[in-house]
Amino acid sequence: MTPPHIRVLVVDDQELIRTGLRGILRERYGFTIVGELDTGIDVAQVVAHLEPDVVVMDVRMPGVDGITATHALTRVDAAPPVLVLTTFDEDEILAGALRAGAAGFLLKGAPAEDLQRAVRTLASGGAWLDPAVTGRVLTTYREGRPPMRPGAQVDLLTPREKDVLSLIGAGLSNSEIADGLFLGEGTVKTHISHIFMKLDLRDRAAAVVFAFDHGLARPGDPRKPESA
CATH class of the missing domain: 1.10.10.10 (Winged helix-like DNA-binding domain superfamily/Winged helix DNA-binding domain)
Structure with a gap:
């Protein structure tokens, strides 16, 4: 039996990026993009309606940014995991995404195969941290978290x-x-x-x-x- 496609909600304010994601997360590769948003404002409501398995979230967007939207979404019961996808390798931004509850992050310059693997990993309950910046981001994350x-x-x-x-x-x-x-x-x-x-x-x-x-x-x- 063919496994069901992974249902993905894409949240990114750039049409060019969303077009690229449609090509990478295609049905032939086992994905279905069930919806697209250009701001984080209505993410929680759209997730409740479309029930995606993974949300691919940009960081810098008008209205509500990706970190704020991630924080709000991860407070909802049974919320899907969030993969933060960004062009910025700024440590504080990516550490902020982890603090907000994101299950992983990936730089937009990563290979398409890495994005596919990251989405599959999150859909199956794992976490994905882009190895290109993981060491630095974790250092920043530790500095801002409450003491253990x-x-x-x-x-x-x-x-x-x-x-x-x-x-x-x-x-x-x-x-x-x-x-x-x-x-x-x-x-x-x-x-x-x-x-x-x-x-x-x-x-x-x-x-x-x-x-x-x-x-x-x-x-x-x-x-x-x-x-x-």
């Missing part, structure tokens, strides 16, 4: 939870982690729930940052799991 609560240490995790967190840091989805560690996907979800609770992590992007901070992942790590 006492006791939020990697030693609180079991060895298997560390394995799972390492693969989250590499950007893998739950199903990919399950395959790589020879676990059931339900077991992986249970491990992730325990990791978030033990480390007081808000979302998957925060888990990625924690994995980088504690040497469980590095910028440029492969996104395919190794055999356990």
Whole structure:
């Protein structure tokens, strides 16, 4: 059976960019663009109506910018993951997108294949941080986040939870982690729930940052799991 297409909402104020995204995220590649917006003003309402699997969000737009729209959207129950797509490699902007709840970011100069992989990764529950700027952005992200609560240490995790967190840091989805560690996907979800609770992590992007901070992942790590 052919898997269903990934439903994508594109939010970008430039028609030229939206045209390019239509060519990259085509049905022949397994995607369907279910809607387009040129501002972040009505994103939450449109998402509720169209139910996309992923939102591809520009940063600088008239009316409501991408970071503000991402912050509002990620506060909605069952909101789809947001991939921030921008021409700007300004660290504070991209770190701000993570703080707002984006599941990943990608520079617009990245190859088309990276955009396709990023959307697929987010649709399957993973996170995607563009390796070209990840190290710098994470440094800026750390500077602006609240202090981690006492006791939020990697030693609180079991060895298997560390394995799972390492693969989250590499950007893998739950199903990919399950395959790589020879676990059931339900077991992986249970491990992730325990990791978030033990480390007081808000979302998957925060888990990625924690994995980088504690040497469980590095910028440029492969996104395919190794055999356990």
